[in-house]
Amino acid sequence: MWSKVALAVIDFQEDFCPPNGSLAVNDGRSIAPAINHLLSLPFALKVATRDYHPVDHISFATQHPGAQPFVSQHTITSPENKDETQTTTLWPPHCVQRTKGADLIQEFESSKVDLILDKGQDKRVESYSAFGPPFRKPPVAMSGFGTKLKDAGVTKLFVVGLAFDFCVKHTAIDAAREGYETYVIEDATKAVDQSENALAASRAEMEQAGVKIIHLDSDELTM
Numbered sequence: 001m002w003s004k005v006a007l008a009v010i011d012f013q014e015d016f017c018p019p020n021g022s023l024a025v026n027d028g029r030s031i032a033p034a035i036n037h038l039l040s041l042p043f044a045l046k047v048a049t050r051d052y053h054p055v056d057h058i059s060f061a062t063q064h065p066g067a068q069p070f071v072s073q074h075t076i077t078s079p080e081n082k083d084e085t086q087t088t089t090l091w092p093p094h095c096v097q098r099t100k101g102a103d104l105i106q107e108f109e110s111s112k113v114d115l116i117l118d119k120g121q122d123k124r125v126e127s128y129s130a131f132g133p134p135f136r137k138p139p140v141a142m143s144g145f146g147t148k149l150k151d152a153g154v155t156k157l158f159v160v161g162l163a164f165d166f167c168v169k170h171t172a173i174d175a176a177r178e179g180y181e182t183y184v185i186e187d188a189t190k191a192v193d194q195s196e197n198a199l200a201a202s203r204a205e206m207e208q209a210g211v212k213i214i215h216l217d218s219d220e221l222t223m
């Protein structure tokens with residue numbers, strides 16, 4: 001029953017974890033045992049993604065004079081179509097290519113994944129989703145995530161990792177829209193904004209798109 005089922009571990013990287021991450025998510029490191037447990041299950045495909053930005057990525061507040069990380073919003077126009085825009089939060093520089101902050105964390109048994117895919121490499125656009133930026137015509141070489149799932153014949157996807165309210169959420173919503181039976185295992189994720197209101201809003205947004213939010217003890221994981 002696992003033959004068409006994949007696991008995606010999103011952005012489990014140093015910069016998203018305490019104590020030294022530049023965009024550390026509270027308790028981000030604490031989900032490592034949960035994720036390592038999931039890696040022992042017989043998924044047909046296990047993928048890890050990395051947020052992997054050029055040093056001058058558009059999402060860095062430092063690229064926008066006067067902007068404040070976590071607070072300022074910035075509207076990005078599709079490089080391919082000026083009628084498509086994306087409004088997004090600006091961040092401290094993070095996950096810069098070939099820096100320690102971009103490394104997958106040591107505690108994550110990443111040797112057990114089949115593939116590591118990089119995203120966020122085009123400095124002109126933000127791409128929370130592993131499927132690519134939210135524009136109809138992708139402006140860039142994509143991470144390859146969608147193609148790899150298709151090639152493996154996957155129909156069902158479990159999404160975990162960091163952060164619940166950004167890259168996990170957007171990857172899961174895109175997966176559901178692409179027709180995958182999609183689950184987020186909430187206790188194998190952590191959010192940037194851990195207030196109950198924000199968590200509820202993220203859950204609702206995902207559920208609206210057809211994503212199911214489950215926990216590690218779900219029957220869905222004892223197929």
Ligand code: VGL
Binds near residue numbers: 010011128163
């Ligand atoms: C992420 C903020 C900026 C994430 C990536 O992986 O959730 N969040 N870049």
Ligand code: ZN
Binds near residue numbers: 051053059094095120
């Ligand atoms: Zn990023």
